[in-house]
Amino acid sequence: MSITGATTTELLERLERGDLTSVDVTSAYLDVIEKRDGQVKAFLLVDREDALRQAEAVDKKRKSGTAMGALAGVPIAIKDVLCTKGVRTTCASKILENFVPPYDAHVIERLKAADAVLVGKTNMDEFAMGSSTENSAYQVTRNPWDLDRTPGGSSGGSAAAVAAAMSPVSIGTDTGGSIRMPASYCGVVGLKPTYGRVSRYGLVAYGSSLDQVGPFANDVRGAAVVLEAIAGHDPRDSTSLDEPVPSYTESLEQPLRGLSIGIAKEHFVAGLDAEVEKAVRAALDVYRSLGAEIREVTLPHSEYAIAVYYLIAASEASSNLARYDGVHYGHRAEKFNDLIDMYSASRGEGFGAEVKRRIMLGTYALSAGYYDAYYLKALKVRRLIRQDFDKAFADVDVIASPVAPTAAFRIGELVTDPLAMYLSDIYTISANLAGIPGISVPAGMTTNGLPIGLQLLGPTFSEERLLRAARMLEKHTEWHKLRPPV
Numbered sequence: 001m002s003i004t005g006a007t008t009t010e011l012l013e014r015l016e017r018g019d020l021t022s023v024d025v026t027s028a029y030l031d032v033i034e035k036r037d038g039q040v041k042a043f044l045l046v047d048r049e050d051a052l053r054q055a056e057a058v059d060k061k062r063k064s065g066t067a068m069g070a071l072a073g074v075p076i077a078i079k080d081v082l083c084t085k086g087v088r089t090t091c092a093s094k095i096l097e098n099f100v101p102p103y104d105a106h107v108i109e110r111l112k113a114a115d116a117v118l119v120g121k122t123n124m125d126e127f128a129m130g131s132s133t134e135n136s137a138y139q140v141t142r143n144p145w146d147l148d149r150t151p152g153g154s155s156g157g158s159a160a161a162v163a164a165a166m167s168p169v170s171i172g173t174d175t176g177g178s179i180r181m182p183a184s185y186c187g188v189v190g191l192k193p194t195y196g197r198v199s200r201y202g203l204v205a206y207g208s209s210l211d212q213v214g215p216f217a218n219d220v221r222g223a224a225v226v227l228e229a230i231a232g233h234d235p236r237d238s239t240s241l242d243e244p245v246p247s248y249t250e251s252l253e254q255p256l257r258g259l260s261i262g263i264a265k266e267h268f269v270a271g272l273d274a275e276v277e278k279a280v281r282a283a284l285d286v287y288r289s290l291g292a293e294i295r296e297v298t299l300p301h302s303e304y305a306i307a308v309y310y311l312i313a314a315s316e317a318s319s320n321l322a323r324y325d326g327v328h329y330g331h332r333a334e335k336f337n338d339l340i341d342m343y344s345a346s347r348g349e350g351f352g353a354e355v356k357r358r359i360m361l362g363t364y365a366l367s368a369g370y371y372d373a374y375y376l377k378a379l380k381v382r383r384l385i386r387q388d389f390d391k392a393f394a395d396v397d398v399i400a401s402p403v404a405p406t407a408a409f410r411i412g413e414l415v416t417d418p419l420a421m422y423l424s425d426i427y428t429i430s431a432n433l434a435g436i437p438g439i440s441v442p443a444g445m446t447t448n449g450l451p452i453g454l455q456l457l458g459p460t461f462s463e464e465r466l467l468r469a470a471r472m473l474e475k476h477t478e479w480h481k482l483r484p485p486v
């Protein structure tokens, strides 16, 4: 088995046995990046020397007999929205073109403590606003399965990096689907944890009540290993919850006995591509054959999810992005007349079109006179969406659904029609509104060779259950073994 064809667990075992060094592993992945990323464009930054230095340090530590971290010697790619000390962090925005954070995000600290090797920063939609990675100010990432198509977004770079074997695992963020949707489009595993499961300290904020950090991997176990390393309480994020982190890897192979899976009739309606529906139903058949019971549930308020999400996310974004004023950090316009003009010129030059659209939408929804009608109303409907899930999970263990209505769309297909782009989030955003975890696991292929994921949602803190359920499907199907042509 080649190094870059291996799973994270296989790599960890070979590293531990001493069959491979981290320098071997890291250089193998760096070589693939060199070979493929000119086409895929998943990375905004790769520092080969720095990555090899980290790998050497891990190898040296292992030789000295010290106890090693859970990801010792394994390369990992990081979405460019997480602060990395001394390493440029752009959020794929011009406004942060030269921003070098003076500190590491909590997740980065955890990965370093786990002895992972940080290979690079990945491309994304600017400030994570988008579903195709086309909103990056720097480059458009391509789907390794079909270079004319998008990898999904906003964590498209992280998903494509794993799919194209440029890294065995990576980190993304999910505010409305940005881990699960690109995972589905790229044929890899992606998990959005419960809100509060992973600290957001050092994550550049988009929608603070929705944002979560999570893993991509080329198999379920890889996602479990990374989640175990990054989850847990951090007092620097007041929404980080002080709940014990189970060993996700230990229980992974135990199938869930008497598993009950809910399917919502609201998820199987017009707009859902026939091939995607077929793959989801085939996955349900696999679960049925393993003894699971499939039951219908209802999520009556899901029809409002897109509207609610785009009001709340944009409102929070308009407030979060107020900090980019050309004073504290980031881009400052060269020509301006006075202070107010400096703010608006800096922001006007620094932000892209979609970010401006969100800021205007959010500012409008929060403004006096409209606050009650839009923002406050959205918060109330958000609660109803959460209650729908509470009721459903009183009845079933998990809910299965498509991840997105279609497989990967073409680059340029939706980018000029923001509303159509927003609709691609229809199956993922409710989980963020409700704060519950979700996973996307490979579950099929379209006839033209594009991956299809299955989404499993569970109640808060049910990551262990979701990983085990995803593993059941993975174990009895071959989809995750397929590799893209690039």
Ligand code: GLN
Residues within 6 Å of the ligand: 128, 129, 130, 131, 153, 154, 173, 174, 175, 176, 177, 178, 179, 206, 313, 425
């Ligand atoms: N597509 C959604 C948005 O643009 C979700 C993005 C995300 O999860 N970061 O807001």
